Amino acid sequence: MSDANTPLPTLLLVDGSSYLYRAYHAMPDLRSPDGFPTGAIHGLVAMMKRLRDQIIGSGPGGHAACVFDASGPTFRDAWYDQYKAQRAPMPDDLRTQIAPIHEVVRLLGWPVLEVPGIEADDAIGTLARVGAAAGHQVVISTGDKDLAQLVNERVTLINTMSNERLDIAGVVAKFGVAPDRIIDYLTLIGDTVDNVPGVDKVGPKTAVKWLAEHGSLDGVMAAANGIKGVAGENLRKALDWLPQGRRLVTVVTDCDLSAHIAGWPAVEALALQPVNREGLLDFYQRYGFKAWRKELEAELGVGGSVAVTTPGLFDADGTGAEPAKPDNSTLARSYxxxxxxxxxxAWLERLQAAPLAALDTETDSLDPMRARIVGISFAVQPGEAAYVPVAHDYAGAPDQLPLDAVLATLRPWLEDAAAPKVGQNIKYDTHVLANHGISVRGWQHDTLLESYVFEAHLTHSLEKLAERHLGRRGLSYEDLCGKGVNQIPFSQVDIERATTYSGEDSEMTLQVHQVLHPRVAAVPGLLHVYRAIEMPVSLILQRIERHGVLVDAGVLAQQSHQLAERMMQLEQQAYEIAGQPFNLGSPKQIGEILFNRLGLPVKKKTASGAPSTDEEVLQELAADYPLPARILEHRSLAKLKGTYTDKLPLMVNPATGRVHTNYAQAVAITGRLSSNDPNLQNIPIRTAEGRRVREAFIAPPGHVIVSADYSQIELRIMAHISGDPGLTRAFAEGLDVHKATAAEVFNTTVDAVTSEQRRYAKTINFGLIYGMGAFGLAQSLGIDQKMARDFIDRYFARFAGVKRYMDETKASAADKGYVETLFGRRIELPEIRGGNGPRRSGAERQAINAPMQGTAADLIKLAMIAVQGALDAAGKRTAMVMQVHDELVFEVPDDELPWVREQVPALMAGVAQLSVPLLAEVGIGPNWEQAH
Structure with a gap:
């Protein structure tokens, strides 16, 4: 018997059939020199190599199998003649790649299994059961949710496409039920992919609810007469079918594999073999995989001298070079x-059978909460699309299908979570369809977010993506509708031209995805950020925006009145100081008063040579002169009044009575979200007047506002990334980190630190995070540069780990051209290599800060995912209503407050394990301000 501490041997099982289709549709249309399709081959080879390295390791030994579906019927077809009946035939280009895929997988050393009469799932289930019983830790690589029923203490699922790992807890978190209830769960909801009906109108939430209440499918069936509503009626109608449905979705784990595996059931028969390098070299030559061939030639010492490069951002096969754009010159287009x-x-059938379909809406407004549909387009392959006009109303427009009828037809596909969809800015289309009562599910990809993760420093419009990645340029909105005052609404666009425009939007989105996603997937960190952070957050943001936040217009009106009175007082004071009235909003008149009439010193000049009156100059002058201080205060109050207290009531949606901000997800290169229309993240909170604006954000009756934010998150990340013992110890012991820093810098004890010393230390701590030098620190603290330099030197002497991190990060960024967050997000810094002195210095400061700011952005997004997932799983009515920097704001029913107060900070603190504890703090109140 092995020692309890000895790790179990691994049996790695790959669902080859699952990955065949996914590789085929994810990869661009790659071809060998003689024109043979190779995209699926390429995707499978890359995955199999990566899996073997990551799960088994590069050394000898290990057990594995790659399992494929055999052609022909299986026993389930005999049980149910409609099993998989709706599936489209395999594309010819994919069918021709199957034999080469089997060949190359064997050359890579993998046992290949294909058993006629049974499905790959059943072969995998049997192998998993036998392997676990033989003492192996079984890892199944698949994208098939059905296999979650196999998970136990010895069996885990991984999905290389989404970087997802499902153990028992992971299955519960994802599906809401334990692995031993997945069969019951699937029976209730059905399996549209395999054409196995469930209970009509019963989705995952209802299935989880029923199973939680009644324990099992048998328990649900026994209680059917007591379940009310339409769902209960449908359940009773399905009672005769459910045993057959359960039989169809159950993976068989006792198949006879002896005719296909020598020595079965001994797992030793599945031993991985050494890679057949000579055979692989010939294979790569035949199918035109140049980079892999050169690698092997270098290893074998054949061919010319080859320098093998490290895979980079644009690397799909290890070449380090950007793949050529697909040749669209011969792409036939049919819209x-x-x-x-x-x-x-007919198109609905194609959509339901498609492994991935693109969707786009044309509307009458850019406001996602108010936009109404003018037309809908979709595509299932590049070059081909359909446009369904529903509201073109120009003279002579042809008769169109009624919108209600179109949506009723498309609803089953639109709301099917198992029907994979791709879009460009899916958050907008989700809102638009929600305006018409459709809850879109099944979003798998968003080209906007793929581009954002892959190339955050560039623009992400579909027009630019098509130019960059496809070499294509389609019709623009201005081409159709014109510009400015002469612009016509989309409903007035000729339907033929609208078909071209919208059809292009859908099919170019699909083609951009096919080109861009493999480039994201080639870098594991980027794939993780895309699949595990950005895509889930997009759908959560849509829910936050749609719910909106309640504002008290009366409170805002009162504040506007008070601000106006204070502004009048400031104007009168300014007039008295100046000795005459003048326009406090005119830079020219301010300059004349300050520098000509009062003779204040000129600090800097504008490009035209006039004395500058910008905020920086006024701040400097305000330290010594009263008039600039009055002007600054007047400016800040005018901005507060115009931007918030006057404007917010006008932005209340009359249909909901709430303000609905828009969260721009693909703007900041660090990953931070930005809020606009209205901007809820820039409310000035350093002044009492600014903080009072938050009093207008209120909870409805029977609710409270809860604010949960991370405490000193960027400093904690700095402690983790730098590994500095002093910072780490301060956080680990729960000390006031600024006092602890002051104690080190001023060589005293924590208890003896004065408030002034703490203020200095706090400025240093946060200043260094943003790359502040002696000049900036001197300005912030109001001291001379020599003293500031002394403080920085003493800080770095005590916190050498921070200094090391800063130096190493700048050097690494200069070498790579980018920095990374802890989760793999890349932040490009073009100026760090090619910029001039000031720009390069700015890029170096950004290199120091970006990993911390970006990691903080990743953490708050992970917190949103974790908290929303827990709220949904627990069936809570609590709503997340705002995300502001490191803070989440909730609207909480009174009876759910104890749960939220306990669970939310724990969930936020638990999204990552750093070397210092994450801490989230909660505040509660009737409005946002009092919740702080």
């Missing part, structure tokens, strides 16, 4: 205008 129900039904 159909759908004007009758039969053609719409």
């Amino acid at each position: 159909e205008t759908v004007l009758d129900a039969d053609r719409l039904a």
